[in-house]
Amino acid sequence: MTDNDPKGAMAQISPQRVGLKSEFKFKCHPEVSCFTKCCRGINITLTPYDIIRLKNRLGLDSEEFLAIYTEPHIMEKTDLPIVTLKLLDDEARSCPFVRDDGCIVYEDRPTTCRYYPLGVASLMHKEGSDDEGFYFFVEEPHCKGFEEDRQWSVAEWRRDQAVDRHDEINAEWTDLVVRKRSFPPNIKLTDQSKQMFFLSSYNLDKFRKFVFDSSFLERYDIDAQTLEKIRSDEVELLNFGMRWLKFILFKQGEFKLKSAEGDA
Numbered sequence: 164m165t166d167n168d169p170k171g172a173m174a175q176i177s178p179q180r181v182g183l184k185s186e187f188k189f190k191c192h193p194e195v196s197c198f199t200k201c202c203r204g205i206n207i208t209l210t211p212y213d214i215i216r217l218k219n220r221l222g223l224d225s226e227e228f229l230a231i232y233t234e235p236h237i238m239e240k241t242d243l244p245i246v247t248l249k250l251l252d253d254e255a256r257s258c259p260f261v262r263d264d265g266c267i268v269y270e271d272r273p274t275t276c277r278y279y280p281l282g283v284a285s286l287m288h289k290e291g292s293d294d295e296g297f298y299f300f301v302e303e304p305h306c307k308g309f310e311e312d313r314q315w316s317v318a319e320w321r322r323d324q325a326v327d328r329h330d331e332i333n334a335e336w337t338d339l340v341v342r343k344r345s346f347p348p349n350i351k352l353t354d355q356s357k358q359m360f361f362l363s364s365y366n367l368d369k370f371r372k373f374v375f376d377s378s379f380l381e382r383y384d385i386d387a388q389t390l391e392k393i394r395s396d397e398v399e400l401l402n403f404g405m406r407w408l409k410f411i412l413f414k415q416g417e418f419k420l421k422s423a424e425g426d427a
């Protein structure tokens with residue numbers, strides 16, 4: 164799989180780069196002959212916020228969710244861990260959440276499913292290039308949505324699918340991945356660093372335990388207000404984890420150590 168393989172393993176990626184104002188015709192609804200075909204035989208990379216939404220939807224903790232519903236991989240170009248949705252072992256390799264009448268987690272579907280039929284290339288997006296984003300069309304031969312007569316701009320589609328909030332919450336994580344990607348390939352992370360990346364990005368309930376139940380708070384001087392926020396708010400905890408990762412992996416930002424001898 165590629166770094167940011169869009170939903171649709173058999174998909175053709177349109178070489179045309181599209182921006183927020185680009186327009187396209189598309190409509191997906193239960194009456195299309197291809198309904199739910201795009202939810203089978205797919206690769207869906209999950210973002211940290213996708214996992215928060217899905218695990219809460221399913222009433223699982225992050226460890227349980229990861230064990231039941233995901234597969235780990237190493238991102239080819241960054242050498243960082245990612246997770247994808249584990250497909251069913253049926254002939255069509257279906258998403259575990261698809262039924263004949265649609266997606267059973269629709270309100271909490273992953274970011275990639277929201278963008279579809281657009282793919283987003285933010286993880287390929289180099290630091291310092293424009294902030295408008297970089298999109299492409301995922302053109303699957305079976306998808307009849309392009310034959311429908313509903314016009315969208317990319318910006319309108321993003322709003323309609325509520326991806327703005329997902330992207331905003333995942334922004335620190337995306338930035339970290341992009342930063343790592345800009346490193347020369349010979350600069351490798353240690354296995355321990357990769358484990359820390361996995362923990363803070365995907366296994367948030369375990370990361371909370373790591374912060375509150377290990378020697379973490381003996382080493383770092385974290386103010387009471389931040390502690391209160393990260394104890395009760397998962398998005399705050401995720402962003403705290405991303406700031407901590409930037410500090411330990413790239414020596415960026417500030418994390419006050421309790422002892423001058425302390426070591427991140």
Ligand code: SF4
Nearest residue numbers: 191197199201306308
């Ligand atoms: S129109 Fe495209 S997006 Fe909608 S169900 Fe069919 S294949 Fe999936």
Ligand code: SF4
Nearest residue numbers: 202258260261266276
């Ligand atoms: S999560 Fe929902 S929308 Fe996404 S592939 Fe699975 S069934 Fe389809």
